Amino acid sequence: MRKTSLDMVYELAKQDPRVFFIGSDLGVGTLENFKQEMPDRFFMEGVSEAHIVSMAAGLALEGKIPYINTIATFLTRRCFEQVVLDLGLHNTNVRLISSGGGLVYAPLGPTHLAIDDIGILRTIPNMTIVAPADAEEMRRLMPLTLEHQGPIYIRLGKGGDPIVTTSIMNERHLKFEIGKALLMREGGDALIVSTGICLGAALEAAGHLAEQGIQSAVLHMHTVKPFDQTQFLALATKVRAIVTIEEHTILGGLGSAAAEILAETSFSSPKRFKRIGLPDVFPDRYGTQASLMERYSLTSGRIVSVVKELL
Amino acid sequence: MNESTNPNIKLGQRSLDLRKAIVQTIASSSKRGHVGAAFSLVEILSVLYDDILRYDPKNPRWGKRDRFILSKGHGCLALYVLLAEKGFFPATELAKFCKSDGILGGHPEYKKVPGIEASTGSLGHGLSIGVGFALNARFEKSDHRVFVVMGDGESNEGTVWEAALSAGKHKLSNLTVMVDYNKFQSYSSTREVQDMEPFADKWRSFGFATHEVDGHDVTALRKLFKSLPFDSTKPNAIICHTTKGKGISFTENNLAWHHKNKVSDDEVRALMAELSGAST
Numbered sequence: 248m249r250k251t252s253l254d255m256v257y258e259l260a261k262q263d264p265r266v267f268f269i270g271s272d273l274g275v276g277t278l279e280n281f282k283q284e285m286p287d288r289f290f291m292e293g294v295s296e297a298h299i300v301s302m303a304a305g306l307a308l309e310g311k312i313p314y315i316n317t318i319a320t321f322l323t324r325r326c327f328e329q330v331v332l333d334l335g336l337h338n339t340n341v342r343l344i345s346s347g348g349g350l351v352y353a354p355l356g357p358t359h360l361a362i363d364d365i366g367i368l369r370t371i372p373n374m375t376i377v378a379p380a381d382a383e384e385m386r387r388l389m390p391l392t393l394e395h396q397g398p399i400y401i402r403l404g405k406g407g408d409p410i411v412t413t414s415i416m417n418e419r420h421l422k423f424e425i426g427k428a429l430l431m432r433e434g435g436d437a438l439i440v441s442t443g444i445c446l447g448a449a450l451e452a453a454g455h456l457a458e459q460g461i462q463s464a465v466l467h468m469h470t471v472k473p474f475d476q477t478q479f480l481a482l483a484t485k486v487r488a489i490v491t492i493e494e495h496t497i498l499g500g501l502g503s504a505a506a507e508i509l510a511e512t513s514f515s516s517p518k519r520f521k522r523i524g525l526p527d528v529f530p531d532r533y534g535t536q537a538s539l540m541e542r543y544s545l546t547s548g549r550i551v552s553v554v555k556e557l558l
Numbered sequence: 559m560n561e562s563t564n565p566n567i568k569l570g571q572r573s574l575d576l577r578k579a580i581v582q583t584i585a586s587s588s589k590r591g592h593v594g595a596a597f598s599l600v601e602i603l604s605v606l607y608d609d610i611l612r613y614d615p616k617n618p619r620w621g622k623r624d625r626f627i628l629s630k631g632h633g634c635l636a637l638y639v640l641l642a643e644k645g646f647f648p649a650t651e652l653a654k655f656c657k658s659d660g661i662l663g664g665h666p667e668y669k670k671v672p673g674i675e676a677s678t679g680s681l682g683h684g685l686s687i688g689v690g691f692a693l694n695a696r697f698e699k700s701d702h703r704v705f706v707v708m709g710d711g712e713s714n715e716g717t718v719w720e721a722a723l724s725a726g727k728h729k730l731s732n733l734t735v736m737v738d739y740n741k742f743q744s745y746s747s748t749r750e751v752q753d754m755e756p757f758a759d760k761w762r763s764f765g766f767a768t769h770e771v772d773g774h775d776v777t778a779l780r781k782l783f784k785s786l787p788f789d790s791t792k793p794n795a796i797i798c799h800t801t802k803g804k805g806i807s808f809t810e811n812n813l814a815w816h817h818k819n820k821v822s823d824d825e826v827r828a829l830m831a832e833l834s835g836a837s838t
Contacts (some may be wrong), residue, residue, distance in 0.1 A: 287697055297688045298720035305690015306667075308676065309698075328680060329717075333687065336677055337668055 248404045249316075251382040252344050255389035256314045257281045260288060263393055267306055270297050271317040272503035273524045289425035297326040303341045304333035307402040312340050313392060318343035318352070319361030319402065323368060334398035341398050348443060349494030350530070350539040361402075365442075366499020368400050375425060376472040378402040378443035384412045384469065387423040393426055404444045405468060405536055410466070411447045412542050428475035430482070434462035437488040439555045440479065442501045443469045445492045445545065463554060474504045480512060488557035489520045494545055519557040523549055551558035569601075569805055572608075576600050578616045578833050579639040579652075585826040588656035590819040591664065594707070594803040594812070598740040599820070602698050602707060602798050604630075605779040607640045607743050610703065613725045615645040617673040619757035626701050627676050629684020630709035630738060631665035632817070637670075646673035682715030684708065685735060689724050692733040692793075703786070704733045712741030714752045719764065726765025731787040734794040735766065738773065740802035744816050761795035773798030806832050 257280055260266035269290045282289040292299050296317060303313035315322065321331070322345045334341050345364060350358035368374050375397060377483055381383045381404070392399055415421070415431050423429070431446065432453050441449035446467045453463040464482050468475065483489050490507065491502040502522030509520055525543050532542060540546065569577075577600060584591050607613075628637050635655070642649040647661065654660025661670040663810040665679025671769045676687045695702055712718065725733055739757065741748050748754055761768040767788035771778050779798070788794050801810030802816070806829055 292724055293720075295720035295723065297682075298689075298724055301683050301686030301717070302690040302693070302721070302724065305676075305692075306694050307690075308687070308696040309691060311694060329683065332677065332680055348585075423805075426751075445603045450766060530563040 248379065248385050248408055249346055250402065251385045252389060252403060252421065253316065255274040255280055255386065256344070259389065259393060260285055263312070264288075265310060265312045267303075267311050267313040267394070269303055269315045269411050271296055271299060271321065274314060288305060292351050296321045297329045300326045300329035300341070301333045304329075304337055304339045304392045307339035307341050308337065312342065313389060314342045314344055314507060316344040316346065318359060319348050319364050320359055323361065323364040328368060329435055330368070330398070331371050335373050338373045338397045340396065342392050343398070343400045344403060345400060346403050348404065350536045351405045352416060353426060353530075353536050354533050356533060359449050360475045360530055362494075362496050362530070363499065363527050364400070364494050365471050365493070366401065366503065369499060369504065374472060375399045375470065376402070377425060377470050379404075379469055380412050380444055380467060381408050381410045383410050384423065388425070388469075391423075391425050399425075408444050409447055411450060423469075426470045426473045426475060426476045429467040429469065430464065430478065431467050432463070432465040434464040435485055436461045436558060437463040437490065438466060439554070440466045440468050440489070440491045440501065440505055442471050442493050445494055448490045448545065448547040448550060449492055451547035454556070455547065455551050456554055461558065468501055471501050474508070476508055477556045479505065479508065482514075483509065483518065484514060487516070487519065488554055489518060489558065490546065490550060490553050492523040492550055494540065495524050496527060497522045498527055500524060521553050521557060523553060560728050563589050567772065569720065569774065570776060572604060573600055573774070573776070573805065574833050575595070576604055576636070576639055578830060580635045581644070581826060581829045581833065583635060583639060583652040583655050584821050585652040587660075588818075589821045590656060591635050591821075592632040592817045593635070593809060593821075594740075594742070595630065595738070596739075597804045597809060598800040598802045599633045599636040599707065599738050600672045600804070601774045601776050601779060602736055602738060602800075603636050603640055605776050605783060606705060610783045611705065613644075613673070615673065618646060622700065622702050625675050625688070625704045627678065627684040627688050627704075627706045628666060628819040629680030629688075630681065630705050630712050633707070633709070633738065634662070634664070634666045637666065641671070641673045647671065668811045676832060681709065682717040684723070685718055685721035688733055689721050689728070690729065692725070692730040693722050695732050696730070700734075705736065707736045708736070709736060710737060710741065710754060711739065711749050711751070712758075713754050713757075722761065722764040722766070725793040728794040729765070730789045731790050734786055734796065735761070736796045736798055738798050740800040742802040742811060742813060742816070744813070746813070756797040758795075758797050761797070765792055766795035767792040768795040770797040773800035774804055793808060795812065
C-alpha cells in the first residue's frame with residue numbers, strides 16, 4: 248500500500264506541477280525517481296515533523312499540493328498543533344501519508360504504534376481521514392487527492408495486504424469517492440462496519456455468519472471523516488445488530504464515530520451495538536501485526552461471536 | 559552594528575502617531591491587548607510597510623507581493639493600525655478589535671484579515687510557513703521576498719530552530735527573519751526565563767547572514783533593510799534590539815503591560831498625554 252501510494256505521488260507529480268513531496272528522514276532510495284526527475288519539488292527535510300507540516304502549509308497557501316510521508320505516530324502526535332492550525336485552521340491542501348497505521352510496527356513497540364491517529368485527527372475541523380483497505384483501493388484514492396479541498400490524512404497498511412476490494416467493487420459496480428462508504432455486502436440481520444484492512448476480517452466474518460443463516464451487511468468506511476452518516480444510518484435502520492471493527496483504540500475512532508451517531512438517533516426498533524478495537528492500553532507485546540491483531544481479537548472470529556451475542 | 563537600544567533615541571512623529579493609533583484602538587474597542595509587544599514592534603513594522611514591502615492593498619493576494627508573517631501574532635495591534643492606514647481594510651475595523659462582529663482578533667487570522675498571510679498566535683509556526691513561501695518563490699522564479707517577524711520568547715520554541723536549519727540548508731536568501739529582541743517575555747526577562755544568548759551567533763551558526771540593529775532607529779532600520787539580501791547564498795536574520803513597551807515611561811520594560819485586559823480610562827489618558835507631550 249505504501250509503495251502504491253508513493254508510486255502514485257510520483258505519477259501525479261509528473262502530470263501536475265502543483266504536486267510536491269516532502270519526507271522527514273525516509274528509507275534510502277525512497278522516491279528516487281521523483282528526486283532525480285523533479286528535484287525542485289522533492290524535499291527530504293530531516294527529523295523535524297513539526298517544521299515539515301508548517302512548511303508544507305506554506306507551500307499549500309501558495310497553491311501547491313504537498314504530500315508528506317513519514318511514520319504515522321510522528322505525523323500525528325509529534326506535530327499535532329501544526330496539523331490543527333496550519334492544516335486544519337488554514338484548510339490547506341496538504342496530504343499526510345502515514346506509514347504504519349495501526350499495529351504495523353508491532354516489532355518496534357508502542358512508540359511506533361499508531362493506534363490513536365484517527366481519534367486525535369478526527370477532532371480537527373476540515374480534516375479528512377481515509378484508511379484504504381488495500382493497494383488497489385489506494386490506487387483509486389490517490390488521483391482524487393489532487394482536487395479535494397482541505398487536508399487529507401491517508402492511513403497506510405503494512406504492504407502486501409490482501410486485495411479484497413477490487414472483485415467486489417466490479418461485481419457490485421461500486422465507485423470509490425472520498426467521504427462515501429462502500430456497501431461491500433448486503434444483509435438484513437446485522438451491519439458490520441470496518442475501516443482500513445479490517446475490511447478483510449469483516450467480509451470473512453459475514454461469510455461465516457451467512458453459513459450459519461445470519462445475513463450481515465458489510466459497510467467499508469474507508470473515509471472515517473467525514474463519516475458517511477446517510478448510508479450508515481440507512482443500513483443501521485434495517486438491522487438489529489451493529490458492530491464496528493478497526494485497528495485502532497476503541498476511543499475516538501470509527502467505533503466512536505458510529506456510537507455518537509447511533510446514540511443521537513431515534514430508531515423505531517431497538518438496536519444493539521458493539522465496538523471491536525484495541526482496548527485502552529498500550530500494547531505490551533512485540534511480535535507481528537498479525538500476532539497483535541490476534542492478541543486483541545481484531546479477527547473475523549471475534550466479529551462472528553459478537554454479532555451472534557448481539558442477536 | 560548596535561548591540562542594544564539607545565535609551566535616548568527620540569521617536570519621530572510617525573512613531574508617536576502609530577502608538578497613539580494603537581492606544582486609540584484599545585480605548586475604542588475591547589480595552590485590552592498586548593501593549594508592550596505592539597509598542598516594541600512599531601518601528602520595525604512601519605519601516606517595512608512604508609519603505610520596504612511590495613504590496614497592493616486593493617489586491618492583497620497579488621502574486622508578486624512580498625509575503626509578511628507576524629509570527630509573534632500577539633504583537634498584532636501594531637500591524638493592524640498599519641494595515642488599516644494602508645487601506646487593506648476600513649479603519650472602522652479597529653474599533654471592533656476583539657469584538658464579536660470584528661475581523662481583528664487578539665491574534666491575526668489569515669481567513670479574516672486582508673493582508674494577513676498566516677494565522678499566528680501559537681508561537682513557532684511562522685518561520686516554517688515562511689520557509690514554505692520562500693521555497694515556492696524560488697520554484698516559481700519570482701523575485702518576491704518573504705519577511706518573518708518573530709519574538710525573543712518565541713525563539714524558545716524548538717520548531718524555530720527546525721525551521722532555521724531548513725532555511726539554512728536551502729540557502730533561502732529571499733527569506734528574512736527579524737527578531738524583536740526586547741529582552742522580556744511574559745514572566746520575566748529573557749535572561750531569567752530562557753537566555754537565548756549568544757543570540758546572533760545562534761542564527762549565524764544555523765547558516766543565516768546576521769546583522770544587529772537598534773529596532774527603534776528608523777534610519778538604521780531602513781538602511782539595513784534596503785541592503786537585503788546580505789548574502790546571496792544565505793537566509794537573512796536581523797536581531798532588532800528593542801524596548802518592550804517602547805515610547806511611554808510607565809510601559810517600558812514593565813511586564814504589567816505585556817498583556818492588559820482592562821485598560822482604564824485614566825490609563826488611556828496617561829498614555830495619550832505622554833505620547834502627545836513627547837511630540838511637542
